[in-house]
Amino acid sequence: DPNIMKSKFRGCLLGSLMGDCLGAPYEGNEISSGDKIIIQRYFDKMEEPEFKGPFKKYTDDTAMMKSMAKFLIDKPEPDFTYLAKLFVTEYFKEPRRGYGQSVVAVFEKLRNSKYTNIYQPANEQFDGSGSYGNGGAMRIAPVALYYSSDYNNMINVARDATRITHSNIFGINGALLQCIAVQQALHINPSSKINIKEFCSCLLEKIKLIEDNSDDSEFNMPEAYQEKLKKVELLLEKEYNDDLEDEIIYTLGNGIGAYDSVGTAIFCFLKAQSCIPKIETDNIIRRTIQYAVTLGGDTDTIACMAGAIAGAYLGEEAINKALLSHCEKYDEIISLADNLYQAAGNT
Ligand code: 8NA
Ligand code: MG
Ligand code: MG
Ligand code: MG
16 A cells, blocks of 8 residues: 555654654663653653644754665665765754764765765774764664665665765664664554564574675674574563663663664564553554663664654554654655655655
8 A cells, every 4th residue: 555655654754753853862861760750751741732842853863864865865876975975964064963973083084085985984983993883773764665675775775875984794784684674664564563573583584694694703793683683582572570671771782882772772662562661651653762762871863763663664643743743853854755755666
C-alpha cells in the first residue's frame, strides 16, 4: 500500500527528529530515579494540547540527517563529493549544533583541501584509526528509506556515506546495523505486532555477513556487533528488576561510540513494544524515545536512532502531534520525507 509507505517515510524521519530534539536536553547526563520522574512529567507536559513553550532545538544528528536526505533527493546517481559538501556547508552555516568534538577537524580539512580526496580527512582521524563515534549511524535513516527494496545498494551507499567522517570499522558497521534495523522496520506491517525473535535473528544474519567480510585487524573483535545483538536478545528476555537498567547500560552502553549506542537504540525500540515500568504512556513511539532518554548518556543520539526505527515501523499516524509540535522545524522534515519518497520512485 503506497499510502502506508509514505506514512512510514514521514514517521521515520519525524521519529528521528523527535528523539534528537527531546533527548538533547539530557545529553551527557547520568539519570537518577528522581530524574526519571522529571522526564515523565516533561513528556506529559509537552503532550498537553494547551502547553506552549519554546521549541526544542535539533542538534548535529538532524542537521546531518537532512544533508543525507538532500543528497539522495538531488542526485539520482550517488555523488559522495556532493554529500561531503552538504555536510561542510551545513556545519559552517550553523556550527553550534552540538557536533562531536573531533568531526569538526574533518569538515575543516574537507573544505581546505577543496574535496580532492573526500575520504582522506576521515582516514586521518585518531592517528589513522578513524572515528568510532555514532555520527555515521545517527544520520543513516534516509538511506534505509531510499534503498528500501535494494539491499546491496543500501549497504554500499550507507558505507560510503559513513566513511566521509567515520573510517573506523566500529563506526562503519554500527551505521550499517542501524540502517538495516530501519529497513527491516519499514517492511513490517504497522498493524501487526513485531516478532522480536525474528527481527533480531534477521539482523544477526545480515550483520554476520558484513562482519565476516570486514577487515578488523586493528581491534580483532570480528564478531563485535553479533555479540552485541545476542546481548540485546538476552536482556529483552529478563524480568524487570531495580538493577536491570544499570545492567543494560553496562552491557549495551549509552556512549558516543557506535558500539556503545546502536545496539542500545535497537534494544529501546524492541523493549518499548510492550509496557515498561515507570514509563507511563500508551504511545509506542513516545515510549521508545522516553525510554532511551532515561538510559542517559548520549540521549539525543540513542533516542534519535531508536525513534527512526519506531517511526519506520509505525508511520506518521502513530506520532503524538502535540509532542511533535515542540520539535524544531518538524514541518520541514515532513516535506523532506515526502521529497525523499518521490525521489525513491514513488508518486
Ligand atoms: P566524532 O567523530 O567527533 O566522535 C565523537 C568522539 O568519540 C570523539 O570526540 C572522541 O572522543 C571519541 N572517539 C571516536 N573515535 C575515536 C578513536 N578512534 N579513538 C579515540 N576516541 C575516539 O563525532 P560523531 O559525529 O561520531 O559524534 C557522535 C556524538 O557526538 C553524537 O552523540 C553527537 O550528538 C555528539 N555529541 C555528544 C555529546 C554527549 O555528551 N553525548 C555531546 C555533544 C555532542
Ligand atoms: Mg547531537
Ligand atoms: Mg572479519
Ligand atoms: Mg548525541
